Amino acid sequence: MLASxxxxxxxxxxxxxxxxSVGHEVLSDFVLPSEIDxxxxxxxxxxxxxxxxxxxxVAGDGSIGFAEVDTSMLEIDSKMTYxxxxxxxxxxxxxxxxxxxxxxxxxxxxxxxGKYAVRRIKPGGFSFTxxxxxxxxxxxxxxxxxxxxxxxxxxxxxYSEWKNDEWQFPQNMGYRINTEGNEIMPAxxxxxxxxxxxxxxxxxxxxDIYASxxxxxxxxxxxxxxxxxxxxxxxxMHKPFCSSGDDVGLTLSDNGTxxxxxxxxxxxxxxxxxxxxxxxxxxLSGTISGQNGMPVEGASVVVRTNGKDxxxxxxxxxxxxxxxxxxxxxxxxxxxxxxxxxxxxxxxxLRGDENSLYFRDTKDVTLNAFVVGEDYRYGDLFSSSVGxxxxxxxxxxxxxxxRFLTENPNLKLRVxxxxxxxxxxxxxxxxxxxxxxxxxxxxxxxxxxxxSIETATGVFDGTEDDEDVSMLSAxxxxxxxxxxxxxx
Numbered sequence: 160m161l162a163s164x165x166x167x168x169x170x171x172x173x174x175x176x177x178x179x180s181v182g183h184e185v186l187s188d189f190v191l192p193s194e195i196d197x198x199x200x201x202x203x204x205x206x207x208x209x210x211x212x213x214x215x216x217v218a219g220d221g222s223i224g225f226a227e228v229d230t231s232m233l234e235i236d237s238k239m240t241y242x243x244x245x246x247x248x249x250x251x252x253x254x255x256x257x258x259x260x261x262x263x264x265x266x267x268x269x270x271x272x273g274k275y276a277v278r279r280i281k282p283g284g285f286s287f288t289x290x291x292x293x294x295x296x297x298x299x300x301x302x303x304x305x306x307x308x309x310x311x312x313x314x315x316x317x318y319s320e321w322k323n324d325e326w327q328f329p330q331n332m333g334y335r336i337n338t339e340g341n342e343i344m345p346a347x348x349x350x351x352x353x354x355x356x357x358x359x360x361x362x363x364x365x366x367d368i369y370a371s372x373x374x375x376x377x378x379x380x381x382x383x384x385x386x387x388x389x390x391x392x393x394x395x396m397h398k399p400f401c402s403s404g405d406d407v408g409l410t411l412s413d414n415g416t417x418x419x420x421x422x423x424x425x426x427x428x429x430x431x432x433x434x435x436x437x438x439x440x441x442x443l444s445g446t447i448s449g450q451n452g453m454p455v456e457g458a459s460v461v462v463r464t465n466g467k468d469x470x471x472x473x474x475x476x477x478x479x480x481x482x483x484x485x486x487x488x489x490x491x492x493x494x495x496x497x498x499x500x501x502x503x504x505x506x507x508x509l510r511g512d513e514n515s516l517y518f519r520d521t522k523d524v525t526l527n528a529f530v531v532g533e534d535y536r537y538g539d540l541f542s543s544s545v546g547x548x549x550x551x552x553x554x555x556x557x558x559x560x561x562r563f564l565t566e567n568p569n570l571k572l573r574v575x576x577x578x579x580x581x582x583x584x585x586x587x588x589x590x591x592x593x594x595x596x597x598x599x600x601x602x603x604x605x606x607x608x609x610x611s612i613e614t615a616t617g618v619f620d621g622t623e624d625d626e627d628v629s630m631l632s633a634x635x636x637x638x639x640x641x642x643x644x645x646x647x
Contacts (some may be wrong), residue, residue: 176390186419186431189216189223195429197241197254197291197344197422198408205410205419206232208240217472218412218419223431235267241291242267247298253277254290264289264303281326282319290314291344295373300388302352302400303325303347312339316354318388332389336371337518346418348438351516352388353396355407363401368409368414368420370516371392391514399432404532436485441508442517444481446638447474447494449527454478455526458496464488474490483517484508492522499526501566531570531645538639540598545580547593549601557598560643570611574598575642577617591616594641 192209199206200218206229207214217224235316240262241254251345263279270276287307294301299321305316307329315337317329336342340358343366345564347353352373357364363603372391400406404424411418416437424427449456458474462482474480483516484490486508494502510518529535540553549557574592576598597615603609 169299170537184433186223186433187430190440191429191431192226194427195408198410198419198421199241199243200410200412200419213239223433235275236265239265243292243294245294245298245301246296252280252292256294261288262290264292266566280326282326285329286317293345293347296349297346300310300373302332302347302388303329304341304345304354305329305332311337313341313358316342316345316352316389323608328386333637333641335391335393336389341366344407344409346411348411348415350374350512351439352407352515353438355409356602357405359393359395362395364399364403365407366407366421367401368396368406370396371480372514372516394517396438396516399434406617438516439486439510440483440517441486441510441520442481442483443477443506443508443520443522445521445523447478447480447496448523449496449499450525451525455496455499458494458499458526461493461495463491463493466491486510486518492526494526495566496526498567498570500532500563502526505591529560529645531647533644535643536640537643538641541594544639545578545590545612547590547597549597554601557601558605561602561607563645564602564611565605565606568611569607571613571646572602572607572611572643573613573615573644573646575615575617577640577642579617586614598641 192212192214194208195207195209197206197208202218203217204215205223206220207216207226213227213229214226215232216226235242235251236253236255239253239256240256243252244250245252252263253265253267255265256262265277266280267275267277282301285307288305290304292301292303301319301321303317303319305317306314308316310317310331311334316332318332318377319326319329331337336352336354338356338358340356342354342356342358345352345354350373351370353368353370355368357363357366359367359369360368371389371393373388374390374526395401400409400420402422402424404422406420406422409418417435417450418438419431419433421429422432447455447460449455454474454477458478458480459470460474460480460482462470462472462484472480472482482492484506489507491506492504492506493506504524505523506522531632537553537556540549540556542550542553550554560572566571573596576594578590578594579587581587595616599609599612599614602612
């Protein structure tokens with residue numbers, strides 16, 4: 160199978176991550192061949208090796224075509240199980256399995272003008288198995304899996320460097336990468352190495368997918384030292400890349416912004432997964448609290464790009480949230496919770512040369528709110544003591560009330576005006592009604608539904624409705640006061 164591992168960090172960025180590393184989809188409609196031994200991507204197609212036969216399928220954005228026998232690869236070499244192109248030289252490297260199941264590396268070369276042949280490659284005389292080789296973007300490093308007995312046990316990851324037009328004797332990637340179990344099917348994404356392992360403690364299941372930076376840079380004073388591959392820490396890629404079964408075969412598109420991997424459950428049933436978006440995300444997390452410092456029930460974060468695309472991420476019971484964002488993109492984050500004001504925040508997802516695939520950033524937020532059922536009394540809403548024109552401070556207060564109601568449409572508002580400065584009850588009622596009308600019309604102009612507003616006056620004229628009005632206006636304490644109570 161032809162596999163290009165040239166993954167440019169400067170390629171276009173696709174849709175932002177959801178509440179996981181990337182946008183994830185299980186391609187349940189795609190019929191896989193029998194159990195897959197190898198999988199890779201090149202030339203717009205996914206290539207599979209299964210039961211000694213090669214298959215391929217067109218892989219478009221969000222869709223996979225029908226898997227059919229890969230005649231183009233079989234014409235190149237009928238014995239191959241996997242192939243990868245070395246981008247800088249254009250050479251095709253092939254793996255074959257012998258009758259004992261051992262995998263070895265071969266090179267397709269131009270024997271003479273227009274005539275090609277295949278020959279075995281032993282990097283620096285390395286005669287052990289070589290499985291699933293991949294290359295760094297500059298082509299200077301080849302990483303593969305091998306059962307060489309000089310390793311840590313099982314299959315280990317090894318690397319060979321391209322120097323003087325030949326591959327050097329491979330080096331084991333060391334204890335940070337390799338375990339007593341098996342490390343298989345590496346993939347390279349920009350500056351990061353991903354692989355499957357069944358030998359690490361604390362995994363999700365059998366084989367899980369892990370990530371590590373290719374080369375470590377450590378600074379002492381003014382000196383920056385570059386260490387060989389395998390020096391960096393290893394991180395689990397977590398869900399959805401890790402499940403209770405086996406997760407293997409991670410393969411990437413040429414620009415690294417979409418890819419696929421295989422999952423197998425305990426019964427051997429396999430499924431094909433796809434992802435979109437860069438893997439080297441910005442992991443933004445924090446806590447959403449209320450004014451009392453306690454977690455807010457039902458809080459969530461709405462992630463928007465371009466002012467329209469949106470993904471909602473729920474916080475947990477402790478108010479903690481995590482969103483994965485694509486590097487280099489600008490987002491609007493809207494923190495919301497029932498019966499609270501929304502908090503909007505513009506965020507640019509930036510990362511440097513961090514050793515972790517997911518760069519971690521933190522933002523804790525506090526959401527403000529009117530307390531439902533509490534009486535809010537304002538005596539500064541109007542420009543004059545006997546008028547109904549809203550003052551500047553009054554409009555500011557009403558803006559907050561309107562925003563709270565529009566962001567929490569499940570709530571109702573009870574407004575009581577209590578102007579009562581004279582014995583002239585009709586005049587008092589006129590002022591109160593005028594003030595209530597001014598408040599209602601202003602709230603309506605701000606998008607508040609009239610059905611959300613209930614009004615009452617604090618002046619009694621001796622009618623049979625006085626008792627009901629008295630109950631509504633009990634909170635009104637002076638002729639300059641307007642009372643506001645939010646109710647469910």
